[in-house]
Amino acid sequence: MALLLTVNGEDRTSGHGAMTPLVDVLRDEFHLKGAKPVCREGFCGACTVLLDDHPVMACLLPAGLAVGARIRTVESLAPDGALSPLQQVMEEHDVVQCGMCFPGMLMSLSGFLAVTPRPTRDEVKAALSGNVCRCTGYERIIDAVLSL
Amino acid sequence: MAEVTLNFPRRDARDKLRGRTRYTIDRDVSGVLHAALLRAPVPSARILRIDTAAARAMPGVRAVVTAEHAPGRHGIGIADHPLFAAGRVRYHGEPMAAVAADTLAQAQAAAAAIVVELEPLPAVITMAEALGPSASLVHPDWRDYEVLVEGGAHGGNVAWEATVLRGDPEAAFARADVTVVESLFRVGRQNHLSFEPRAAIAAFEDGRCHIETSTQAPWTVRNVTAHLLDVLPSAVRVTVPAVGGGFGLKFDCALEPYAALLARHAEAPVRLVNSRQEEMLTCLSRENAEIRIRSAVTKDGEIAGREAVVLMDCGAYGGEQIFLTTMTAHTLGGNYKLGSVRLASRAVYTNTAPNGAFRACNGTYNTFALERHTDEICEAIGMDPLEFRRRNVLGDGNLGATGQIFEGDVLGPMLDRMAGLRAARPSKQAQAGDRLYGRATTVGTWFVFVGPSAATVNLNADGSATLVTSGVEIGSGSMMQGLPQIVAHTLGLKPQDVVVRAADTDAGGYDVGVGGGRTTVSLGAASMAAASEVRRKLLDVASGMLQTPPEGLTLANGRVEIAGRPGTGASIAEVAVQAQKLVGPIAGSGSFTGPGVAAMPGCAAGHFIDALDIPVFAVHECEVAVDPDTGHVEVLSYAVVQDVGRALNPRAIYGQIQGGVTQGLGYALHEEISIGADGSIRQSGFETYRVPLAQDVVPVEISLFEGAPSIGPLGTKGAGEVPILNVAAAIACAVANATGRRVQELPLTPPRVLELLLGRGLPLDFPHIATAWDDNLLRPLAAASWQGRRMAGPDAPGP
Amino acid sequence: MRMKTGADTFHVATTLHGAVAALADRGHAGAPLAGATWIMRAPLRGGPQQDRSYVALSRIDELRRVEIGERDITIGACVTHAALASALAHIDGCAALVQAAASSANPAVRQVATIGGNLCAWDFASADLVPALICLAANVELTSPDGVERISMERFLARRSELAPGTLLSRIVVARTACGSAHVRLPLRRSGDYPVAIVSLAVKLGQNSTVLTARAAVGSVEVVARRWETLEAGLVGRPLDPQAAAALAGRCLDDFVARDGVEAAGWYRLAVLPSLVRRAAQALLPHS
Structure with a gap:
């Protein structure tokens, strides 16, 4: 039985089983490789996507549970190549290093900023507490967020 | 010439922010097979039988290989x-077999179906066990192994031993006017936890092997793979897409x-990617180490003699640790002026x-170890730790441990700079509240791992330049920022007009690899040499076009101008087009290697590097609050003064320092690896291997120290590697100051700190490090007349 | 390894009774699936493969509601940690539950992990909601083809690993009382990891902060969270004094046989309990 998924506003059909982690469907079947399977157990945040506007870990979400929900991945943030304001400040502040954590960081932050448009530094840090970055040491990412 | 210092943004940021960058794990290859490794479930055993027949017969299986298919070492x-x-x-x-199949599930199922009969053998899990009396040997046949570099003593469970002797430490310790201070330290391993695991895709094309891989050292991959496959190195081509973090793991x-x-x-093409669990279990971690250090110090704080034994756990195979014995x-042996010194560094x-x-x-x-020992010395002789450091740090003309002569006063003025920062900002002591407050300032000596690099620059008819090297962008930005800035600066172009080709051993010349802070220095020097040749050729052609001698021409903003007469010249694109007609396309090549700074003859035995070509210094300071109830350490403030030589892209360096300090905080406070009785690493993933999260970090106050030779x-100088250097030192000294306890071990996790506060733990004791320094050596020093010889062989070592 | 599962192995229930029937039908091969966070990572932790026939509960509206009545609060088993924290944020007496729900795991996991899943993860010693609900004297409602049964948390914890097929944790009921409550957890980092020890405490205070009733629970120290009755007995009848409470806790540590784990040894989990009790008591004093 095919799974009907709504990804970045588009209806997609997956041939995977319902218990397949959403991150594998996105990457292997839909070629949306922004979400990264890094720890596969919900601790690193690199596969974070938005599910009905809430950040969730795509490694822990069976694709079957995503049926009927709106899934947004990092690829949706700049659909025509124009960076979102969040992406723009990241580029302007030169905070990207290896870059593997950013797709997840950006989705966590997108979900968070939608409900907390004027956050404090502590709030941003708390919102990122499920997103590991091994390169940057976070603070300059947070500076960029606070400059929005 | 164009301005070279600028906050040039990185060109790879946009795609990385859009999720479009294709790392090795993201690459799709048509018809690719998936591979799995069968790994040993025990630490030590004799392999009685490996039977792959059943596995080969399983669905989808295309190949099964074992030691018989690749017998080399x-x-x-x-x-x-x-x-x-x-x-x-x-x-x-340890891998015992590998399987390739149509799907990963099939490969894993087949690997599990391989029949292996093992006869358990005694195992040595700790260095104390390995060096203990009647220890079983990890390599009973060590005498038969090919020695690739002569000079290090080795035998039994000691893979390599490097020693330093300068002056007469025996006499120094015997002096009547010295206080002898002895300290013991132990540290655990550190996992890089690079987000992209080790991953490779290999395919044979036209009789040669093409490997796409997540590596920092494409030429090492090329040479080692060729050696193990028993083919010519030229039969292997390595290309490297964007790398999702390296930190040395992929060196x-x-x-x-x-x-x-x-x-x-x-x-058929084969893809092999480590799972996170495999990454944890088999990470080429920073080694655990045990250190005994003694110093003879006068009441004025003069270090008359110093001796130390450093044990570095290389695990089952020597690898990088053999080289790293050099670094002790x-x-x-760094930071301070020493009257005499002897050091033994053993893998x-x-x-x-x-x-x-x-x-x-x-x-x-x-x-x-050195900085905590220094604080223990200060306590023993009653001297202020900052005063002690100010008096003793290496300065212009001072001798290093191996007798190299250091140039320039760097650490002293850097300590002054830090004092200025301290005076300018209020202490955060009030934030400690009811907790224990401590502060510390530490110094550190590191270096740039130079060595061979090659570069080619092609000047294109559109006025852009293409830089071809074997350098890899691992995230630090050197390939995206530093190198194009250097080439652009040399050619009068904008850095965005310099295209940097991704690493390909078929295109770029030999390179040691990206690591050791060497990218901007070694690849940068080769790139600058290549660009200089282009510049010469460009000016020659322009000279004819503009009827002006080359010395009378300038290059800037993409144009060649007659000096003093702006607007009279031509665009570089026009000159490039003209060159193609007259002499053919303009290209230049350049290369670099370390000049080889001299040590004092006879001081160093078994070393791969006797003296530092480019020393790099750092001064770190922090304030901490320690919770006396739970042992939690909160970092209240952190400041860095870093010797960068010259900052080409200050903002990028700030990013490296904030990130490097954070990794250092992980090492100092959170990241712990323990090894179970079964010899396996107990931390299997992100749950129990805890790296700092956003809430565990503070903004680092940074001052770049420029102008050192x-x-x-x-x-x-390389700026990306050194920021992690003295974080653990600074934190440990601050925690010792806060608690009044002798901090001897890392990481300072809450349980370990509470153990210290409660006095629960036993003091360290290393029965496997002999009290008399000489008794530790495999080879008595009198026999050690070996002189440093440069590396050769398939594996280029390095940090 | 990932399993491919077809229609027969993944059923999306839309009513509680439908779910119960589907689970009963599947027998021991069936398993309920709520937020799935625990089940999805189980294979990586040496646990079972995802080879059961799952009945997804997340579309059952009645299990996603928090009903705040005058006498009690009824929480559907599929309420997520994030929804729970938000629904009870300003309800008196629920502070322990709110703190537990708002601080467990990390924000993205809290969006999907459910209260029912947290209570049913019998091999998860560090679950935050368990001690919080014990201190609040919560009851759980089990629904099976035979009907509805309401039992105490303690009884549920003892039974949860061997519930009969078709028996589903459907609701959690917390009585509204005049108690104040606090949940103090100790992760090794600031947040983002599982706590190595948890103290949940609910007290009813009289004049001069005299403790009239007390209910304490300890999580993560032993394999399963449980009440700390000797601490409760020592607190009742005296004014709530954080230092005295900590000292009392220090004298009662023998009540626990702490577990050793990769992240912390047993001695550490015990050693920090007195200060966690002190913090909990501090949080419950009227002026704080």
Whole structure:
């Protein structure tokens, strides 16, 4: 039985089983490789996507549970190549290093900023507490967020 | 010339922010097979039988290989490392066989179906066990191994021993006017936890093997893979897409030979990617180490003599640790003026996963040990730690441990700079509240790992330039920012007009690899030399076009101008087009290697580097609050003064410092690896291997110290590696100051700190480090007349 | 390894009774699936493969509601940690539950992990909601083809690993009382990891902060969270004094046999309990 998924506003059909982690469907079947399977157990945040506007870990979400929900991945943030304001400040502040954590960081932050448009530094840090970055040491990412 | 210092943004940021960058794990290859490794479930065993017949018959299976298909050994210094466990298992997780199949599930199922009969053998899990009386040998046949580099003593479970002797420490310790201070330290391993695991895709094309891989050292991968496949190095081509974090993990050959061997047998492309659990179990971690250090110090704080024994756990195979024994001379033996010194640095085999290189290898824990020891000295002689450091740090004309003569006063003025920062900002002591407050300032000595690099620059008819090297962008930005800035500066172009080709061993010349802070220096120097040749040729052609001698021309903003007459010249594109007609396209090539600074003859034995070509210094300061109830350490403030030579892109360096300090905070406070009785690493993933999260970090106050001598291009030094160097030292000294306890071990996790506060733990004791320094040596020093010889052989070592 | 599962192995229930029937039908091969966070990572932790026939509960509206009545609060088993924290944020007496729900795991996991899943993860010693609900004297409602049964948390914890097929944790009921409550957890980092020890405490205070009733629970120290009755007995009848409470806790540590784990040894989990009790008591004093 095919799974009907709504990804970045588009209806997609997956041939995977319902218990397949959403991150594998996105990457292997839909070629949306922004979400990264890094720890596969919900601790690193690199596969974070938005599910009905809430950040969730795509490694822990069976694709079957995503049926009927709106899934947004990092690829949706700049659909025509124009960076979102969040992406723009990241580029302007030169905070990207290896870059593997950013797709997840950006989705966590997108979900968070939608409900907390004027956050404090502590709030941003708390919102990122499920997103590991091994390169940057976070603070300059947070500076960029606070400059929005 | 164009301005070279600028905050040039990185060109790879946009795609990385859009999720479009294709790392090795993201690459789609048509018809690719998936591979799995069968790993040993025990730390030490004799392999009685491996039967792959059932596995071969399973659905989708295309190839199964074992030691019989790749019998060679590789290594650094000593060729001790087979691709597959051959006859004997030496660590829990060691590959015994590899399978390629149509799907990953099929490959894993087939790997599980391989029949292996093992006869358990005694294992040495700790260095104390490995060096203990009647220890079983990890390599009973060590005498038969090919020695790739002469000079280090080795034998039994000691893979390599490097020693330093300068002056007469015996006499110094015997002086009546000295206080002798002895300290013991122990540190655990550190996992890089690079987000992209080790991953490789191998395919055979036209009789040659093409490997796409997540590596920092494409030429090492090329040479080691060729060696293990028993083909000519030129039969292997390595290309490297964007790398999702390295930090030293990927400075060695890793999965590539397995993928290549399987691709050869299956006659199809093969993809092999470590799971996170495999990454944890077999990470080439920063090694655990044990250190005994003694100093003879006068009441005025003069260090008359120093001696130390450093044990570095290399795990089951020597690898990088053999090379890294070298670094003790320059890290533990660094920072301070020493009247006399003797150091023994030993890489020890154990039946555990091999260790490897990690950002400021060896330096992090030796700096921790040295700086804590320094504070213990200050306590013993009653001197202020800052005053002691100010008096004793290396300055212009001072001798290092191996007798090299240091140039320039750097650490002293850097301490002054830090004092200025301290005076300018209020203490955060009030934030400690009811907790214990401590502060510390530490110094550190590191270096740039120079060595060979090559570069080619092509000037294109559109006025852009293409830079071709074997450099890899691992995230630090050197390939995206530093190198194009150097080439653009030399040619009068904008950095965005310099295209940097991704690493390809078929295109770029030999390179040691990206690591050791060497990218901007070594690849930068080669790139600048290549660009200079282009510049010469460009000016020659322009000279004809503009009827002006080359000396009368300037290059800036993409144009050649007659000096003093702006607007009269031509665009570089026009000159490039003209050149194509007259003399053919303009290209230049350049190369670089370390000049080889001299040590004092006879001081260093068994070292790969006797003296530092480019020393790099750092001063770190922090304030901490320690919770007396739970042992939690909160970092209240952190400041860094870093010797960068010259900052080409200050903002990028700030990013490296904030990130490097954060990794150092992980090492100092959170990241712990423990090894179970079964020889396996107990931390299997992100849950129990805890790296700092956003809430565990503070903004680092940064001051870049420019102007110290450097042979790097434009006076640069590597800036990305050193920020992690003295974080553990600074934190440990601050925690010791806060608690009044003797901090001897890392990481300072809450349980370990509470143990210290409650006085629960036993003081360290190293029965396997002899009290008399000489008794530790395999080779008495009188016999050590070996002189440093440069590395050769398939594995280029490095940090 | 990932399993491919077809229609027969993944059923999306839309009513509680439908779910119960589907689970009963599947027998021991069936398993309920709520937020799935625990089940999805189980294979990586040496646990079972995802080879059961799952009945997804997340579309059952009645299990996603928090009903705040005058006498009690009824929480559907599929309420997520994030929804729970938000629904009870300003309800008196629920502070322990709110703190537990708002601080467990990390924000993205809290979006999907459910209260029912947290209570049913019998091999998860560090579950935050368990001690919080014990201190609040919560009851759980089990629904099976035979009907509805309401049992105490303690009884549920003892039975949860061997519930009969078709028996589903459907609701959690917390009585509204005049108690104040606090949940103090100790992760090794600031947040983002599982706590190595948890103290949940609910007290009813009289004049001069005299403790009239007390209910304490300890999580993560032993394999399963449980009440700390000797601490409760020692607190009742005296004014609530954080230092005295900590001292009392220090004298009662023998009540526990702490577990050793990769992240912390047993001695550490015990050693920090007195200060966690002190913090909990501090949080419950009227002026704080």
